[in-house]
Amino acid sequence: VKRNALVFVALFVAILAMLASGKYLDRTRKHGPLRLVGNVQGLQAPDFQLPSLDGSKVKLSDFRGKAVLLNFWATWCPPCKVEMPWFADLQRQYGKDGLVILGVAMDDSKPDSIQQFASEMGVNYQILLGTDKVSDDYGDVDSLPTTFYIGRDGTIVDKMVGLLDRKDIEDAVKKTLNTTNRSIASPQQSQAAAEVKSPVKDAAQ
Amino acid sequence: MRKNFAFVLIGLLLAGLALAQSPGNNVPSVIMAPIGKVQVRAGASTDVSLDFRIGSEFHINSHTPKSELLIPTVLKLQAPDQVTVADVKYPAGQDVSFPFSPDEKLSVYSGDFSIDTVLKAPANAAAGTYPVKGELRFQACDHSACYPPKSIPVQFQVSVGKK
Numbered sequence: 149v150k151r152n153a154l155v156f157v158a159l160f161v162a163i164l165a166m167l168a169s170g171k172y173l174d175r176t177r178k179h180g181p182l183r184l185v186g187n188v189q190g191l192q193a194p195d196f197q198l199p200s201l202d203g204s205k206v207k208l209s210d211f212r213g214k215a216v217l218l219n220f221w222a223t224w225c226p227p228c229k230v231e232m233p234w235f236a237d238l239q240r241q242y243g244k245d246g247l248v249i250l251g252v253a254m255d256d257s258k259p260d261s262i263q264q265f266a267s268e269m270g271v272n273y274q275i276l277l278g279t280d281k282v283s284d285d286y287g288d289v290d291s292l293p294t295t296f297y298i299g300r301d302g303t304i305v306d307k308m309v310g311l312l313d314r315k316d317i318e319d320a321v322k323k324t325l326n327t328t329n330r331s332i333a334s335p336q337q338s339q340a341a342a343e344v345k346s347p348v349k350d351a352a353q
Numbered sequence: 354m355r356k357n358f359a360f361v362l363i364g365l366l367l368a369g370l371a372l373a374q375s376p377g378n379n380v381p382s383v384i385m386a387p388i389g390k391v392q393v394r395a396g397a398s399t400d401v402s403l404d405f406r407i408g409s410e411f412h413i414n415s416h417t418p419k420s421e422l423l424i425p426t427v428l429k430l431q432a433p434d435q436v437t438v439a440d441v442k443y444p445a446g447q448d449v450s451f452p453f454s455p456d457e458k459l460s461v462y463s464g465d466f467s468i469d470t471v472l473k474a475p476a477n478a479a480a481g482t483y484p485v486k487g488e489l490r491f492q493a494c495d496h497s498a499c500y501p502p503k504s505i506p507v508q509f510q511v512s513v514g515k516k
Contacts, residue, residue, distance in 0.1 A: 223422045224492060225499040227453040254501070257422075265422065291498040310497035311453045 188307050193218070193298045194285040198252065198276040201263050206250065206276055209302065215242075215324040216298040217249045218286075220278065223257055223265045225292040227311035232269040234314045238321055239273045245325050246300065249273035254283060254292060295320075299327030381493030381500045382408040388509040391485075395516040396476035398439055403428070403468045403507065405489065412463040413491040415446025419460050423492070424502050428468050430487035435478040435513050438485075440471040452496055474513045482512045 193216075197207045208216070219235060221228035232251075239249045253262050253275055266275050283289045286296065297306040297320045305324045308316070386404040393399040407413055414423045430438045444467060446460030472485070488504040 222499070222501075224424050224502075226423075226451070226457070226459065226494065227497055227499060230453050261422075290500055292500070293498065310495075312497075 188287065188296070188304045191304050193296060193302055193304050194282075196282045196285065198278065198282060201259055201266070201275045201277070206274060208250075208298075211248050211250075212302055213300050213329045214246045214248045215300055215321070215327065216296075217247065217321060217324070218252065218296040218298055219249065220252045220254055220283070220286070220289045220292055220294045222254045222292050223262060224255070228293045229269060230311055231293055231295075231317070232266075232271055234317060236270045236272045238318060242321055242325060247321060247325060251275045252278040252282065254278040254289065297321070297324040299324055300329040301327060303327075381411045381413075381495070381503070383413065383489065383491055383493070383503075383505055385489070385505065385507060391472065391509060391511045392514060393436065393472055393474045393511060394514045395474045395478040395480070398471050398473040401470045401472055401509070403470060403489075404465065405462075405467070406465050407463055407493070409464075410495045411493045412449070412459075412461040412495075413493045415460040415462055416443035417446065417460060419458070423459070424490075426462065426489065426491045428470075428487065428489050428507065430470065430485055430507065432472065432485050432511075433483040435474060435481065435483050436485065436511050437473045437475070438470060439473040440469075442469040444468070451494075472511060474511075476516060478513045480513055480515050482510050485509055485511055 193208060195207065195209045197205050200206045208218075217235065217238070219228075219231070221232070235249050235251070239247060251266070251271065251273060255262055255278075257265075259277065262275060262277070286294075291309050293309075293311060295308045295317070296304055297308075299305045305327060306320045308320065384406050386406065388401065388403065391399065391401050413426055416425050416427065418425050426443070428441055428443075430441070432438050444462065446462060448458040449461055449463075450456070450458050468489075485508070487507045489507055490502060490504045492502040493500045
């Protein structure tokens with residue numbers, strides 16, 4: 149009985165491993181290594197260029213140095229509607245601190261309908277027209293709303309799937325605003341970082 | 354004892370397979386119950402009820418959601434020349450409010466629901482067995498998120514008998 153049990157367990161683990169590796173290989177083959185899979189915190193947010201409702205092209209990397217809240221939503225998604233006025237408030241409150249909110253509409257509706265819906269929701273941030281490619285790059289965004297919090301250096305600070313409390317969203321915004329852009333740190337930021345580090349250095353000496 | 358152990362292991366294996374198929378994702382499911390033999394005489398009609406089951410955590414919009422922006426559940430059937438789809442009757446949706454929007458009621462289906470159809474065979478229909486194919490299009494949500502519209506195939510056989 150013990151031998152059979154071991155065989156069953158080994159078979160179980162082997163099948164799981166095969167399925168997991170097959171799925172991973174399939175994804176990386178299809179989409180390349182930049183596609184987000186699994187825990188995304190700390191990973192570089194895939195860059196994209198999408199049309200906005202005003203006709204301009206918006207590139208994520210243009211916002212390097214800002215804290216970006218990237219919200220995937222759709223007009224047919226009632227939970228997404230709940231968040232939109234919150235996002236508008238947060239944009240008003242934290243825009244001066246460097247918060248940029250981008251709403252990516254995963255809709256088949258015409259841009260005019262999306263615009264009308266966004267206006268009714270009081271949206272004061274840019275709405276972009278999403279594509280399957282962007283959805284794939286961000287790990288098959290098939291649950292809406294899904295929101296990525298992208299730090300000033302372009303790495304993902306947090307990902308939230310589904311509707312959460314406003315407080316959770318605001319906490320994630322604050323956390324994202326607290327990031328620094330390491331690649332283009334200003335002299336003031338470098339000085340501040342040095343000042344924070346120096347007491348530790350002093351203590352070690 | 355040995356038999357019970359095997360059942361437990363098979364159960365674990367199936368659970369593992371299910372987890373491996375959907376890592377971290379809830380996948381909304383709607384399945385159609387198998388349909389028994391559908392028979393209709395040439396020149397007559399017959400009622401066919403199509404039964405569907407929605408995954409326990411999910412709901413889908415009814416055929417008549419309360420907003421134009423919401424995506425309705427729609428059954429599309431393509432019948433062969435010997436059979437026509439004379440009518441499709443959708444059930445009324447349940448008016449439900451959800452935690453994400455407690456002040457708003459949505460018209461939805463959840464659990465089991467049936468769509469009643471009427472199939473008709475013209476008087477000159479040739480006797481035989483014919484496939485009826487189609488799809489059910491729906492858009493599902495759970496208590497905090499929604500999922501893109503999806504279609505599942507609908508297929509059954511109709512036997513047309515002589516008048």
